[in-house]
Amino acid sequence: MATELLMPALSPTMEEGTLAKWLVKEGDEVKSGDIIAEIETDKATMEFEAVDEGIVGKILIAEGSEGVKVNTPIAIIGEEGEDMSAASASAPVAADALAAEEAAKVPAAAAAPVEFAPSDKSPDWPEGTEMKSMTVREALNEAMVEEMTRDEDVFLMGEEVGEYQGAYKISQGLLDKFGEKRVIDTPITEHGFAGIATGAAFGGLRPIVEFMTFNFAMQAIDQIINSAAKTLYMSGGQMGAPMVFRGPNGAAARVGAQHSQCYAAWYAQIPGLKVVMPYTAADAKGLMKTAIRDDNPVIFLENEIMYGKSFDVPVMDDFTIPFGKARVAVEGTDVTIVSFGIGMTYALEAAEKLAADGISAEVIDLRTLRPIDYATVLESVQKTNRCVTVEEGFPVGSIGNHISATIMQEAFDYLDAPVINCAGKDVPMPYAANLERHALITTDEVVAAVKQVTYR
Amino acid sequence: MAAKKTSKKSNVSADELLAYYRDMLLIRRFEEKAGQLYGMGLIGGFCHLYIGQEAVVVGLEAATKEGDKRITSYRDHGHMLACGMDPNGVMAELTGREGGYSKGKGGSMHMFSKEKHFYGGHGIVGAQVPLGAGLAFSDKYKGNDNVTFAYFGDGAANQGQIYETFNMAALWDLPVIFVIENNQYAMGTSQQRSTSTPDLYTRGEAFGIPGEIVDGMNVLAVKEASEKAVAHCRAGKGPYVLEVKTYRYRGHSMSDPAKYRTREEVQKMRDERDPIEQVRDMLLTGKHATEDDLKAIDKDIKAVVNASADFAKESPEPDLSELWTDIYADA
Ligand SMILES: Cc1ncc(C[n+]2csc(CCOP(=O)(O)OP(=O)(O)O)c2C)c(N)n1
Ligand SMILES: [Mg+2]
Numbered sequence: 092m093a094t095e096l097l098m099p100a101l102s103p104t105m106e107e108g109t110l111a112k113w114l115v116k117e118g119d120e121v122k123s124g125d126i127i128a129e130i131e132t133d134k135a136t137m138e139f140e141a142v143d144e145g146i147v148g149k150i151l152i153a154e155g156s157e158g159v160k161v162n163t164p165i166a167i168i169g170e171e172g173e174d175m176s177a178a179s180a181s182a183p184v185a186a187d188a189l190a191a192e193e194a195a196k197v198p199a200a201a202a203a204p205v206e207f208a209p210s211d212k213s214p215d216w217p218e219g220t221e222m223k224s225m226t227v228r229e230a231l232n233e234a235m236v237e238e239m240t241r242d243e244d245v246f247l248m249g250e251e252v253g254e255y256q257g258a259y260k261i262s263q264g265l266l267d268k269f270g271e272k273r274v275i276d277t278p279i280t281e282h283g284f285a286g287i288a289t290g291a292a293f294g295g296l297r298p299i300v301e302f303m304t305f306n307f308a309m310q311a312i313d314q315i316i317n318s319a320a321k322t323l324y325m326s327g328g329q330m331g332a333p334m335v336f337r338g339p340n341g342a343a344a345r346v347g348a349q350h351s352q353c354y355a356a357w358y359a360q361i362p363g364l365k366v367v368m369p370y371t372a373a374d375a376k377g378l379m380k381t382a383i384r385d386d387n388p389v390i391f392l393e394n395e396i397m398y399g400k401s402f403d404v405p406v407m408d409d410f411t412i413p414f415g416k417a418r419v420a421v422e423g424t425d426v427t428i429v430s431f432g433i434g435m436t437y438a439l440e441a442a443e444k445l446a447a448d449g450i451s452a453e454v455i456d457l458r459t460l461r462p463i464d465y466a467t468v469l470e471s472v473q474k475t476n477r478c479v480t481v482e483e484g485f486p487v488g489s490i491g492n493h494i495s496a497t498i499m500q501e502a503f504d505y506l507d508a509p510v511i512n513c514a515g516k517d518v519p520m521p522y523a524a525n526l527e528r529h530a531l532i533t534t535d536e537v538v539a540a541v542k543q544v545t546y547r
Numbered sequence: 548m549a550a551k552k553t554s555k556k557s558n559v560s561a562d563e564l565l566a567y568y569r570d571m572l573l574i575r576r577f578e579e580k581a582g583q584l585y586g587m588g589l590i591g592g593f594c595h596l597y598i599g600q601e602a603v604v605v606g607l608e609a610a611t612k613e614g615d616k617r618i619t620s621y622r623d624h625g626h627m628l629a630c631g632m633d634p635n636g637v638m639a640e641l642t643g644r645e646g647g648y649s650k651g652k653g654g655s656m657h658m659f660s661k662e663k664h665f666y667g668g669h670g671i672v673g674a675q676v677p678l679g680a681g682l683a684f685s686d687k688y689k690g691n692d693n694v695t696f697a698y699f700g701d702g703a704a705n706q707g708q709i710y711e712t713f714n715m716a717a718l719w720d721l722p723v724i725f726v727i728e729n730n731q732y733a734m735g736t737s738q739q740r741s742t743s744t745p746d747l748y749t750r751g752e753a754f755g756i757p758g759e760i761v762d763g764m765n766v767l768a769v770k771e772a773s774e775k776a777v778a779h780c781r782a783g784k785g786p787y788v789l790e791v792k793t794y795r796y797r798g799h800s801m802s803d804p805a806k807y808r809t810r811e812e813v814q815k816m817r818d819e820r821d822p823i824e825q826v827r828d829m830l831l832t833g834k835h836a837t838e839d840d841l842k843a844i845d846k847d848i849k850a851v852v853n854a855s856a857d858f859a860k861e862s863p864e865p866d867l868s869e870l871w872t873d874i875y876a877d878a
Contacts, residue, residue: 254736255734283707310706344591350593350670518870519874522649523869
């Protein structure tokens with residue numbers, strides 16, 4: 092019987108890929124284990140193995156095709172002598188059905204829509220600066236390259252950062268550029284190398300420590316907090332740890348309870364640390380450069396899902412963004428939505444939906460969580476009189492809780508409704524797809540919270 | 548304490564050989580199917596296949612008795628099948644369904660079975676090792692003669708908590724067998740790039756723990772080493788280290804293009820050392836089984852694996868209320 096060979100998912104975050112090369116042609120016999128095609132995913136070029144035996148009947152997707160969605164039929168495999176022309180390539184109906192379902196969900200606008208205009212003008216670079224589109228991954232890579240070129244005392248250390256080019260390819264090409272002395276592959280020994288890097292920082296170097304993910308930094312958190320964060324204070328200002336601890340933080344996709352946790356609120360609690368959690372590629376680049384130059388230990392929280400997303404980044408010789416300065420991503424008048432990192436995805440989606448319903452939301456991206464730009468938040472709340480916070484981390488002791496407390500203390504008289512904190516659910520991250528979707532924050536929850544504080 | 552190659556000749560019956568063949572083949576076919584379901588998007592996240600390493604768990608399990616415990620890392624499907632867990636329940640956990648061992652809440656890396664004394668399924672490299680010693684502690688405390696197998700990789704062997712554990716396990720004579728599954732790579736890092744001395748079986752020496760190196764592609768050699776280590780532990784003589792040399796054929800996880808080694812290196816292992824082929828040869832040359840007998844076994848196994856895939860596809864997603872259960876034990 093002829094079977095369709097489907098475009099495989101070859102990584103947790105892959106939704107589509109490039110069918111780079113066919114290694115078989117129509118009429119070839121294949122058996123289980125044979126490599127039949129090369130497929131480029133969001134991270135790498137992968138070899139695609141046949142699982143069943145048979146004859147390649149028809150190749151449905153030509154090599155070189157880009158943006159082939161997972162589960163699209165790419166070839167037909169059949170038995171000897173079988174007529175495979177009949178087995179037509181059924182269109183990937185699932186995607187269309189989903190789109191239709193989504194479209195059906197959009198409710199009729201209750202009020203006249205307001206304009207939704209994410210501000211394209213940012214005070215972080217001069218007006219008229221040339222921009223280029225790049226992914227968050229490229230932006231982080233570029234920032235490290237520029238700073239390592241600028242200062243010989245900066246070095247990168249972590250698991251798979253060198254020869255493997257980074258587990259998530261953030262350090263791609265760095266080993267070639269800077270050599271083994273400055274791009275150092277470590278054993279799987281987080282507590283040990285975090286301590287060694289901190290000691291090296293005491294000794295006058297400026298380490299960048301990559302954690303493959305921040306989940307594994309829990310192995311090292313004692314060195315980060317007790318050694319890196321507190322030594323400047325304990326030594327009466329004599330010595331500190333000018334260094335960056337960076338890596339992906341928060342939930343990726345379906346990687347379960349031990350690999351899906353947001354540490355923003357944990358680190359933001361610690362005096363002596365600075366904490367950055369960018370959303371855009373421009374922020375990732377400008378803030379990473381600032382982090383490497385900062386004389387304090389900086390926790391730089393990235394996100395695997397954001398790595399492949401593209402944004403405009405200014406083309407400048409030396410582009411940095413200062414810590415402690417929030418970004419007003421959308422100007423609005425009815426409610427202030429405060430978020431950071433991947434939380435901005437939900438905040439912006441919600442703001443757009445709300446605009447269609449006639450609610451004008453101002454969206455603030457905190458960008459750095461220590462120091463926090465309270466002034467920008469308070470100023471906005473004094474204008475809108477309502478606030479919703481959005482983050483992916485656990486709800487208890489969250490960044491949103493802290494923002495609410497600050498607003499209550501500093502702007503109580505301006506509030507027309509209690510502040511609502513939207514956060515991840517108070518449960519370990521489940522693996523099942525349906526449960527994971529519910530454990531994470533959703534755009535609909537943000538929309539509902541805004542409607543609640545605006546009494547609509 | 549010196550390295551001794553376990554002898555290849557072993558008194559093993561035809562039935563035993565056939566059982567090892569069947570158990571290893573089940574793991575191989577199961578993992579191939581899991582890889583296929585991953586490609587179809589039915590399994591998500593990380594999925595670490597055990598293909599190539601089958602002789603390790605099958606050989607070690609051969610010396611166990613009821614009540615013995617096992618604990619391992621995220622590369623855990625083989626361990627679960629080898630200790631008798633139901634392929635349906637394992638596969639349904641991989642697809643995140645209600646019929647999975649953790650009701651779909653754990654996933655590929657996090658499965659458990661109290662009934663089979665399988666304590667997971669752990670995602671943090673090295674963390675399962677002190678846990679394994681803790682399980683052994685509980686057996687010693689209760690005064691039974693059960694042992695615990697604490698499995699970990701060559702990469703994990705560099706984590707500090709393992710040496711804290713070695714010290715206490717030796718100090719308190721805990722009945723734990725530390726099984727280092729040395730498949731020569733930790734993700735993309737070969738053992739020589741991460742380890743200052745090559746022999747991992749000597750890592751217990753400083754703590755007075757005997758260690759042995761074992762050919763992990765030969766199920767009989769593994770079984771023999773397991774029997775020796777188990778006897779040592781059951782006799783109350785404290786922990787034991789087995790460095791089992793093995794090889795993983797697939798990438799580290801589904802998204803690893805494995806560019807750090809050559810295809811020839813992998814092919815050579817497959818052609819010359821394959822654990823299943825070795826037993827197949829023994830069965831055929833020893834006239835313990837005919838080609839037809841083995842074909843019948845292959846067919847059986849294929850049916851079991853296909854049934855598990857069907858079960859895993861048909862089992863419903865967990866009820867949404869499950870999001871909020873199992874966070875706390877009832878007080
Ligand atoms: C503490 C920690 N650091 C890093 C990782 C990411 N990681 C997962 S598996 C792995 C390699 C482990 O290799 P090894 O111990 O040899 O086991 P194998 O995968 O070969 O079975 C790494 C680095 C992790 N899960 N936990
Ligand atoms: Mg390994």
